[in-house]
Amino acid sequence: MPPSAAHILVLDDDADVAYAATLLLRRHVARVDSLAHPAELPRYLQGCAPDVVLLDFNFAPGQTDGAAGLAALRQLQALPQPPAVIALTAYADVALAVEAMKAGACDFLTKPWDNARLVAAVDQACARRAGAVSAAGDAGDDRALMGDAPSMRHLRSLIAHVAPTEANILVLGENGVGKELVARALHCQSRRAARPFLALDMGALPEATLESELFGHRRGAFTDARHDRAGRFQAASGGTLFLDEIGNLPLPAQAKLLTALERREVTPLGADRAQAIDVRIVSATNLAEDALHDPAVFRPDLLFRLNTIVIKVPPLRERQGDIPQLLAHYLAHYQHHYGRTPRPLDAAALDLLQHHDWPGNVRALRHACERAVILSQGERYMVDDFGVAARVVPVDAAPCATPASLKLDTLERDAVAAALDKVQGNISRAARLLGVSRAALYRKLDKHGL
Missing domain, CATH: 1.10.8.60 (Helicase, Ruva Protein; domain 3)
Incomplete structure (x- = not known):
């Protein structure tokens, strides 16, 4: 489901917040609704099935424990096809973030939000709901990685063998093979299964906010840091942190991640002491394994920390x-x-x-x-x-008879193919090179059969 076709629900008692979110998101998605209180949810769900819910966690003056939001989250998770839920709160302490992830939230944002970050979060939530929930049915069961080919039997056997361990795992494979499904299967079969599974697209993280996203920050650490915020390492405490598109991480950011993994602790921005972390790291990339061994692309010491076990997912x-x-x-x-x-x-x-x-x-x-x-x-x-048999006719095959739209399609296809070739198939880098979002690039790949 592309974000442009998504149905979003904003559940927040602050009319200004709901209006701001609606005004922003209606330019990117098909439909945005809003509700002021979880009590309105049952009646709304009788006639609507949102793809993503932006869920406030406090609905009474002075309330900061998030109890109402957690109850609404569990109600949404009990639906036959639950929407992806993004926790939205002005009180993003570590305990609430962890509890929200345990209850099934796919992300959390602090109010007031950064517009680009909110759009990116919705974009990722749409992709995850389509891929890990709608398509697989249950990402934790065997259907998610079905197949009787020897390579798939070996893959399932390897997952079952290494999942109960604490080893960090690197998942390799082309786009679309199901690397996140492998990560979820590893989590579901591990001793951490009852704790949070948190997926993070490293390629979508702006380098300027990397430390805050991963490690959190304290109030006043920088402009607009109005509240303490838990980082992804803290939110996934006791569970599994899935670092997708790890190959897209710039070298300076790789050094910061390496330090956290080596010391098993993180220091939130603005804090004066480090916090111990307890997470298992599963990472993934579509880069070829030999590219990861290039020091100009990836730090060897970080690779050593991530690839205790390497799992390769076969292409279809x-x-x-x-x-x-x-x-x-x-x-x-x-x-x-x-x-x-x-x-x-x-x-x-x-x-x-x-x-x-x-x-x-x-x-x-x-x-x-x-x-x-x-x-x-x-x-x-x-x-x-x-829609898989159609092929775009080259422009020079029939220059006089080719419609202008077909010429534009061919030029677009050539541009996308050239960008992918230049970055060795790396989706995030190709998107940046073309000046489009990852979601837009995926739609172009589907459109042109690339």
């Missing part, structure tokens, strides 16, 4: 025998999700889909299945329903 093209099972699973999932009548898959379509190279891996296959369920009007799913 290397396990084509699993494709029929994946197609059946996702078609059934989206038929149920959209209330569509089940229908068979055409044999010719199955053959083409099974031999398609799937450059976007399982994520691309999932999106193709959703498209087919929405668009198919025949008695069976045909290849055209999946």
